[in-house]
Amino acid sequence: MPELPEVETTCRGIAPHTVGRRICQVIVREARLRHLVPRELPRVATGQVIHGVTRRAKYLLLDCATGHILIHLGMSGNLRVLPATTAVGKHDHLDIVLDSDQCLRFTDPRRFGAVLWLEGDPYQHALLRDLGPEPLSDAFTAQALVARAQGRKVAVKQFLMDSHVVVGVGNIYASESLFRAGVHPTRAAGNVSPARYARVVASVQYVLHAAIAQGGTTLRDFVGGDGQPGYFSQQLCVYGRAGEPCRTCGAAIKQLRQGQRSTYYCPRCQH
């Protein structure tokens, strides 16, 4: 669920229902997320108007007058706008109740997500301060990758998943982007040519844009409460396709483990 495209989808999905609304109440049912939900959150957030909803990396920021509510969906989290009276499920850890009789409900079975209150400039906060460029921005260039990769022996797939290098490229899109770029996932980051990095940049952007377009499909029934994706799974070229034929050359897709994460690639198309 929470790939960058899914977080972007969530951002666009909740904005029309939250921006301009006043927070009536914050209900914390389970504070033990990746970081403890701050005790003062209900007190400081109640009564504030949400002026905007933005995304940075896989973080969402709800902008209020005296601070920001920062939300991360972790591996299994989701955020939905629901009638405030909707029955509470097992992993519905937090509600932000709005003056529209709706609530923004945070659900997260694995509790790897986070809900925090940030005062001051949110981009100076430790969680956001050291992040790399947005992949869909002008700052994400082949030259920047080449410079960053100089002398690095780490595998290019793990390099791409390093949020100091570029944000938002998760396990699925790292594999998909490298396939599209024709770059082998185990190749050392410092041993990838500038021409190949140019293809990597274009591929990451293509794949993320395509996935956001699919997220738009999810967006339609987002508020209704479905939220399950599965749309872009049909377009995956390598992820989860071990043993199946490459859509380009027919060779069997291979799987390996890098840093305890599965990587998928085509042994004939990627070098």
Added chain:
DNA sequence: CTTTTGACCTGACAGC
């Protein structure tokens, strides 16, 4: 500094 490893959590699923 870079790189690797383990930790955080629950649920789904395969195999016995």
Added chain:
DNA sequence: TGCTGTCAGGTCAAAA
């Protein structure tokens, strides 16, 4: 049916 092991879209601290 239950048990065990493995895996899952993320991130960070600590160790090497």
